[in-house]
Amino acid sequence: MNNKLEITSKIEQGLLPHALLLLGSHLAGQEELGNWLTGLLLCEQAETINEPCDQCKSCSLVKAQTHPDLVMIDNSEKTIGVELMRSAGAFLQKTAQLAKNKVVVVFSAENMTESAANALLKTLEEPTLNSYLILVCNDIEMLLPTIISRCSVVKISPPTGEELARLVNDQRLINEFSNLNELAELTDANCQEQRAEIIEQLLVFLQQFNNGNELVNLLASNIHGMRWLTNSFNQLVRIQSGWQDSLVSHEMNQLAGCYSNEQLWQCLNLLSQATKQIKLLTQANKSFTIEALLVDIEHVLIPS
Template identity: 30%
Template sequence: MNIQTEYVTKQPVVMRILSQSMAENRLGHAYIFEGPRGIGKRDVALWLTKAQFCLQATSDQAVCDACMNCRRIAERNHPDVHFVAPEGASIKTHQIKELKQTFVKRGMESDKKIIIIDEAEKMTAKSANSLLKFIEEPDADVLILFLTTAVQRLLPTIQSRCQLLKFQPLATSVLVKELEANGVSEARGRVVAHLTQSVTEAVAMATDEWFAEARKHVVQLYGYLRMADPMAFIFIQTDWMSHFKEKQQVQTGLDLLLALYEDKLHVQLMSEQPLICMQQAKMIQQDALQGKVTNTTNEITHILTAKKRLEANVGAQLTMEELVLTFIAQSDQGGN
């Protein structure tokens, strides 16, 4: 199945807007693609880019995926197409400067240029302003695609100049079924579907040993936290930190922990939503009955705060230790 056929089914609104705009020759100069991780923003950005350059594109924007241009775009090797992703924590001004220089230096093959900015919320204000100058030049034929998981985190200067296209999340049940068709059990499928919308990424996670071990660590940590057991603090130092070494891994760990508390909240609210962590259902239901909704929402807030602190480059161990202490302190105040 090619990308276009796949996404006409998965993201019909986005695809219709883009196809129609191309057919009527009124594609904008800047778009924001917003949607959860793995939803296909990059795939659609690549398809749109190919549709601009494909040597054999048909009138309905079907790209050939085989011509020289399509192949160079797929290999990120087309002189008029530029990909920008954060270097470390942000997209820096020098990256945009370099981009400008390549535009000037390289013998361009066409007048059109396309810039795809991944994790666009990580642009500094200076980089963003410098980039936006591209689309303000009167005779520039530039298309900029900002990809992000959260449009409200983009700078207002970007938001106000772009057309927003929201990628709709796939229903979890649809994703879990697709995963089952790929040999992933429902129990495991529900957990990975909580972390990504990409079937490929989800299948990889579901079969990854590190991930299976990470799940065990998270359930163990939850076991300590629900009892307000100070062992949680030692567990972070002795076990947790040696398994969750990279920042991204700690984020995954926190997302998995979050899933348990979200389940607890859903049970407390008597929501009909199926549990994410089916295998821990008994423990979650018990905790839900014994705890208060306000405490669960506080616990969820603590985890989200920890995620933000990591994002802001606070050390992983410090973040985790503080999180654990906050949970224990809440329970000392008669929390649970």
């Protein structure tokens, strides 16, 4: 709510920046804020009610994603290529057809390739009148510092404490080490199912090492995959270090005592290195890096 009040105040004062970066952890609310702001900038009644009216022609077109003055880029877990960003930049150079403003929204902006990010920089450096660029981001570390510096950053604060607990349907998912990075799997049923599938395959891999291809595909295709993999090893270290009562319901309890802490720490080091590499790679190279990672983990856990 505070974010909306701040934005509407800037609009009233004519101070809304040309480019905004809406930043938060996955499912923290930045996507919803991006959709709301898009509607606000294009709504015919927004100046009088400070909200999208949801009734005018513009609001109807925004809902249908057919507004002539709106471009929405949402490649989800796929990379965002340079041609998409060049087209978005060209779009913002045009004159608005229906609304007063022109808007480009880029969801999962962290998925831009380096070439796409460089193309975006040109748009940021040459803003046009009544044009707005909204970047919705889940991981600021994957954005170029030059892009961040040219945007007005709006940080989305996710729910915490009792507010977060009320959103969690299955309280067994919460333990002493739960944190806001786990918001997706704590509050979203689809994420919970995806995590369960990855953990199931991980347990098979760590015991039999015969399902590497299946696990690679799951990890590479899920934006949370590497985080869930790293968290599993972290929890196993904690279980073996005396925190088993706090993690009694965690799946990694099945492997307690199978490997030494030294082996697990080596795996965590490999995971850290691979995660840093993946943030800079294309989707194809992501799969290759994860495949190499699993081979290295197997070598650590089954020494020759």
